Amino acid sequence: METPLTQHININRPSLNLKDYVRVGGYQAVHRAITMSPQEITKMVQESDLKGRGGAGFNTGIKWSFVPMNDNAQTKYLVANADEMEPGTFKDRLLLEGNPHQLIEGMIVSAYAIQANISYVFLRWAYKKAARLIRQAINEAYAAGYLGKNILGTGFNLEMHLHTGIGRYMCGEETALLNALEGKRATPRTKPPFPQVSGLFGKPTIVNNVETLCNIPHIVNNGADWFKSLSPGADAGTKLYGVSGKVNKTGLWELPMNTTMRQLIEEHAGGMKNGYKFKGALPGGASTDFLVEEHLDIKMDYKSVAAAGSRLGTGTMIILDDHTCPVGFVHNLEHFFAQESCGWCTPCREGLPWTEKILLSIENGEGRPEDLELLRMHTKFLGPGNTFCALAPGAMEPLQSGLKYFSEDFEKHINEKRCPWR
Amino acid sequence: MLSTEEIMKIDHEIALVPIRKAACIEALKIVQNNRGWISDESIHAIAAHMDMSAEELDSVATFYNLIFRKPVGRNIILLCDSISCYVMGYEKIYEHLQTRLHIKFGETTPDARFTLLPNPCLGTCDHAPALMINDDLYRDLTTDKLDDILKEYK
Numbered sequence: 001m002e003t004p005l006t007q008h009i010n011i012n013r014p015s016l017n018l019k020d021y022v023r024v025g026g027y028q029a030v031h032r033a034i035t036m037s038p039q040e041i042t043k044m045v046q047e048s049d050l051k052g053r054g055g056a057g058f059n060t061g062i063k064w065s066f067v068p069m070n071d072n073a074q075t076k077y078l079v080a081n082a083d084e085m086e087p088g089t090f091k092d093r094l095l096l097e098g099n100p101h102q103l104i105e106g107m108i109v110s111a112y113a114i115q116a117n118i119s120y121v122f123l124r125w126a127y128k129k130a131a132r133l134i135r136q137a138i139n140e141a142y143a144a145g146y147l148g149k150n151i152l153g154t155g156f157n158l159e160m161h162l163h164t165g166i167g168r169y170m171c172g173e174e175t176a177l178l179n180a181l182e183g184k185r186a187t188p189r190t191k192p193p194f195p196q197v198s199g200l201f202g203k204p205t206i207v208n209n210v211e212t213l214c215n216i217p218h219i220v221n222n223g224a225d226w227f228k229s230l231s232p233g234a235d236a237g238t239k240l241y242g243v244s245g246k247v248n249k250t251g252l253w254e255l256p257m258n259t260t261m262r263q264l265i266e267e268h269a270g271g272m273k274n275g276y277k278f279k280g281a282l283p284g285g286a287s288t289d290f291l292v293e294e295h296l297d298i299k300m301d302y303k304s305v306a307a308a309g310s311r312l313g314t315g316t317m318i319i320l321d322d323h324t325c326p327v328g329f330v331h332n333l334e335h336f337f338a339q340e341s342c343g344w345c346t347p348c349r350e351g352l353p354w355t356e357k358i359l360l361s362i363e364n365g366e367g368r369p370e371d372l373e374l375l376r377m378h379t380k381f382l383g384p385g386n387t388f389c390a391l392a393p394g395a396m397e398p399l400q401s402g403l404k405y406f407s408e409d410f411e412k413h414i415n416e417k418r419c420p421w422r
Numbered sequence: 423m424l425s426t427e428e429i430m431k432i433d434h435e436i437a438l439v440p441i442r443k444a445a446c447i448e449a450l451k452i453v454q455n456n457r458g459w460i461s462d463e464s465i466h467a468i469a470a471h472m473d474m475s476a477e478e479l480d481s482v483a484t485f486y487n488l489i490f491r492k493p494v495g496r497n498i499i500l501l502c503d504s505i506s507c508y509v510m511g512y513e514k515i516y517e518h519l520q521t522r523l524h525i526k527f528g529e530t531t532p533d534a535r536f537t538l539l540p541n542p543c544l545g546t547c548d549h550a551p552a553l554m555i556n557d558d559l560y561r562d563l564t565t566d567k568l569d570d571i572l573k574e575y576k
């Protein structure tokens with residue numbers, strides 16, 4: 001089984017410096033890319049069926065194809081979204097700390113494909129080790145001629161900067177991220193115009209997730225068919241899957257995209273801890289719908305998880321066990337979303353704190369029977385189409401499915417006027 | 423008033439962006455790094471240097487979780503209060519911090535040794551519960567470990 005993304009990552013050893021990275025085949029994709037036209041690379045990425053690993057799952061090559069290519073004299077930007085702040089998500093940290101040159105190589109090839117001359121790594125504040133390693137790797141890449149002016153004698157120029165954020169979940173939303181890079185509040189922008197046409201400082205911009213970009217060198221080196229062959233299932237490539245919660249071996253694994261939830265939990269995470277039972281899980285971070293026992297055999301690809309009523313999201317699963325109160329669990333999530341709402345639109349700004357308060361009163365044994373209807377109403381009012389960005393609809397996913405699968409537990413809190421878990 | 427060194431660092435950032443204002447977050451970071459927090463006086467001084475109104479800069483400063491608009495202690499504890507740490511018992515860690523330091527979230531010890539703040543997911547959920555003190559990350563926390571960790575910070 002091939003594991004292109006993590007093959008050179010060993011968390012017990014320092015990450016590869018440029019010389020060692022080159023020795024194991026690193027930066028070959030840059031050499032190969034410059035023998036191709038930008039359009040050929042975009043087409044190859046599109047055919048590989050690589051879908052964005054930041055949560056939305058959009059075909060990366062198609063996304064790139066919207067960048068205007070007729071005026072390459074104008075400034076264009078490429079941004080690596082390394083803001084990773086979705087609770088329960090810890091996958092990009094591994095790629096950033098484990099092999100920073102892989103990301104930089106992916107960014108150079110991607111920037112070449114859209115003919116961008118300036119690139120940013122937008123890194124969340126908390127990733128101190130990653131910041132140090134990325135800064136070092138960028139300097140090495142400049143010194144080796146992979147960044148800067150006239151890269152490898154091709155006439156292609158690329159600057160790369162590291163920007164560290166100062167903490168706000170909304171910085172991960174791609175248009176809010178652009179506002180943050182412009183020194184503004186991280187509120188989202190109206191689309192259209194899409195960032196591909198008018199993004200950072202009004203120039204064409206591509207924002208891609210770290211894991212997405214790390215796949216690019218491997219696709220360029222080995223081809224679209226090879227990438228598809230990595231997964232026998234509906235989706236192409238490998239995926240970094242994670243499991244956190246009360247399992248024997250929490251962690252991250254790079255696996256084909258036809259891995260089932262059961263395989264992840266039982267084989268890779270070593271099963272539930274002694275004395276704990278599986279009650280449900282958010283398959284891909286805090287803003288995905290709960291899946292329960294009956295879903296354990298679904299494959300963790302975009303389509304199958306969607307068919308089961310949830311989203312693959314970031315592919316990092318959070319497990320709810322039978323010793324943890326589902327109401328407290330959902331309250332914790334809504335507390336996060338209410339705090340991180342940027343306040344731009346009313347349903348989210350007003351609705352999330354209200355949701356959080358209702359959940360807290362239920363958890364404290366002060367809930368009223370009509371509160372459940374009120375919560376259900378919120379899942380409609382804050383659902384898709386009513387808000388400016390995907391934060392609020394995402395926040396409603398674990399709430400609506402929590403109300404569906406754990407309604408007995410919610411009712412018990414209200415009837416017994418206490419939390420049965422406390 | 424900004425110091426000469428602060429101005430030098432801020433001007434370096436301004437040179438990297440096409441619009442002066444775009445460097446204002448970097449400017450806030452530079453001044454906070456130097457002074458520990460961002461006072462009203464700092465807001466006015468930075469805003470003047472960035473050609474912004476103080477109100478506009480403050481709207482940016484107050485938006486972000488890690489720009490401190492109040493004085494903080496010498497060491498800042500950021501305890502993850504998000505979902506995986508909730509499942510793995512961050513609340514016990516919080517209780518322990520409260521008994522040891524006699525402060526709650528948002529408070530600073532009277533000797534200014536520690537400020538305690540909640541923080542969303544630190545991206546290390548497979549090693550929950552987790553916290554950061556200044557730039558250092560601590561994972562797989564237990565109350566015993568915590569006592570040893572706190573000793574390291576004066």
Ligand SMILES: Cc1cc2nc3c(=O)[nH]c(=O)nc-3n(C[C@H](O)[C@H](O)[C@H](O)COP(=O)(O)O)c2cc1C
Pocket residue numbers: 051052053054055056057058060063081082083084085086169170171172173174175207208209210212213389390391
């Ligand atoms: C509130 C919010 C937070 C987000 N945070 C992140 C993030 O931290 N990292 C990320 O890659 N994408 C994040 N996204 C998704 C981005 O908006 C965007 O879809 C993604 O970066 C595109 O990259 P991809 O096509 O490679 O997946 C977030 C979206 C929303 C609505």
Ligand code: SF4
Pocket residue numbers: 170188340341342343344345346348349387388389390391392393
């Ligand atoms: S949905 Fe929430 S986070 Fe998104 S724009 Fe509206 S207020 Fe801001």
Ligand code: FES
Pocket residue numbers: 087088089502503504505506507508542543544545546547550551552
């Ligand atoms: S939830 Fe605490 S580190 Fe992710």
